Amino acid sequence: MRFDAGAREHGYDLSMPRSPAIAALEKQLVSGVGAADAVDAFVDANEFPLAEPPLYTFVYRGHADAVRLRHWVHGLQTSAPFRRLDGTDLWCYTLELPDESRVEYKIEVLARGRAEWIEDPLNPQRARDPFGANSVVQARGYEIPDWARESGEVRPGEMDELAVESEALESARHVTVYRPAEFRANRRYPLLIVHDGGDYVEYAGLKHVLDRLIDRFEVPRMIVALLHPGDRMSEYSADPAHARFVAEELLPRLERDYPLLPDPESRGLMGASLGAVASFHAALEYPGRFGRILLQSGSFLFTDIGDNESGPVFDRIVDMMNAYRAVPTAIAEKAFVSVGVYEPLVSENRALIHALRRGGADVRFVESRDGHNWENWRDRLREGLSWLFPGPLWMVYE
Numbered sequence: 309m310r311f312d313a314g315a316r317e318h319g320y321d322l323s324m325p326r327s328p329a330i331a332a333l334e335k336q337l338v339s340g341v342g343a344a345d346a347v348d349a350f351v352d353a354n355e356f357p358l359a360e361p362p363l364y365t366f367v368y369r370g371h372a373d374a375v376r377l378r379h380w381v382h383g384l385q386t387s388a389p390f391r392r393l394d395g396t397d398l399w400c401y402t403l404e405l406p407d408e409s410r411v412e413y414k415i416e417v418l419a420r421g422r423a424e425w426i427e428d429p430l431n432p433q434r435a436r437d438p439f440g441a442n443s444v445v446q447a448r449g450y451e452i453p454d455w456a457r458e459s460g461e462v463r464p465g466e467m468d469e470l471a472v473e474s475e476a477l478e479s480a481r482h483v484t485v486y487r488p489a490e491f492r493a494n495r496r497y498p499l500l501i502v503h504d505g506g507d508y509v510e511y512a513g514l515k516h517v518l519d520r521l522i523d524r525f526e527v528p529r530m531i532v533a534l535l536h537p538g539d540r541m542s543e544y545s546a547d548p549a550h551a552r553f554v555a556e557e558l559l560p561r562l563e564r565d566y567p568l569l570p571d572p573e574s575r576g577l578m579g580a581s582l583g584a585v586a587s588f589h590a591a592l593e594y595p596g597r598f599g600r601i602l603l604q605s606g607s608f609l610f611t612d613i614g615d616n617e618s619g620p621v622f623d624r625i626v627d628m629m630n631a632y633r634a635v636p637t638a639i640a641e642k643a644f645v646s647v648g649v650y651e652p653l654v655s656e657n658r659a660l661i662h663a664l665r666r667g668g669a670d671v672r673f674v675e676s677r678d679g680h681n682w683e684n685w686r687d688r689l690r691e692g693l694s695w696l697f698p699g700p701l702w703m704v705y706e
Contacts, residue, residue: 505534
């Protein structure tokens with residue numbers, strides 16, 4: 309199967325391309341070489357998925373009634389069947405991937421009437437998320453950014469744990485605050501409030517990213533408030549109570565406890581998926597309070613775009629986005645928006661860009677050959693943060 313950027317909207321070929329290496333193995337098997345020995349040698353001699361750019365072949369070895377590739381690429385079949393090489397227990401599936409693609413997947417093995425989704429036993433590459441881990445195929449040209457890797461040569465920032473009382477949310481909320489290396493009380497710092505902050509740290513390495521970008525002078529030393537949601541589905545779905553907590557309760561607490569710059573241009577909101585919706589909504593409800601927003605793969609739902617979810621939570625988002633697109637306003641001076649072309653939210657995020665620009669925001673929009681996942685969001689952080697908060701500009705002393 310051929311993967312193409314944008315998948316269905318660009319068209320794709322349902323026929324399976326043939327891997328030269330697999331074809332050579334099959335020719336060897338036909339010649340009479342012992343099947344088990346030939347397969348052993350083939351598996352020992354190669355790394356998997358087998359890379360023959362632009363072809364990538366997934367291999368599973370074992371007894372099964374059927375084997376399928378399960379991936380999260382919008383617009384393509386979510387379940388693609390492997391084929392078994394005659395006379396062997398080797399199963400394979402070949403697809404075509406554009407350069408710089410990154411795809412997370414699992415292998416589904418059907419045996420004795422049971423189906424099990426497993427991580428690829430032959431592939432050591434893993435990506436973690438709150439639900440577990442997935443195997444990863446990295447196409448030619450993709451590399452994990454060096455600035456996303458932890459480095460012992462960089463002075464680390466420190467973390468403070470706060471309990472912030474909230475009348476709006478009717479409970480105390482846990483907030484982790486990142487203070488940069490060489491923090492000084494007589495300096496004043498920009499502020500970034502991050503929805504799903506704990507997940508950004510755990511699965512996107514946000515602390516390491518901040519440490520390294522600050523050390524490289526690509527972003528200024530800043531205070532970063534990492535939010536840990538309660539009822540995430542409700543709070544992050546255009547909930548007025550959550551927006552009130554961020555703007556009227558959390559922000560004053562941070563202003564009291566930390567030396568922050570006072571102007572909107574030095575304050576930002578950030579989030580991914582529903583966290584992007586929560587960031588957008590807080591900026592919309594409190595115009596002039598936050599001058600920077602970073603939105604990643606936002607679940608921005610419109611009545612006339614995409615396959616919308618239904619229910620009170622999603623209806624709030626649809627109503628908010630329809631109203632904003634009809635009458636755009638300047639909710640922030642600068643906005644960075646990113647989305648993966650292999651996820652189902654591309655059209656919605658593209659529609660948002662036009663509305664933000666009509667509202668007066670300076671917008672940078674980035675699409676990547678990736679899906680709805682934390683490492684995609686990690687890989688866009690340098691570009692987003694350094695554009696919204698460029699260099700060590702906020703070195704202000706009392």
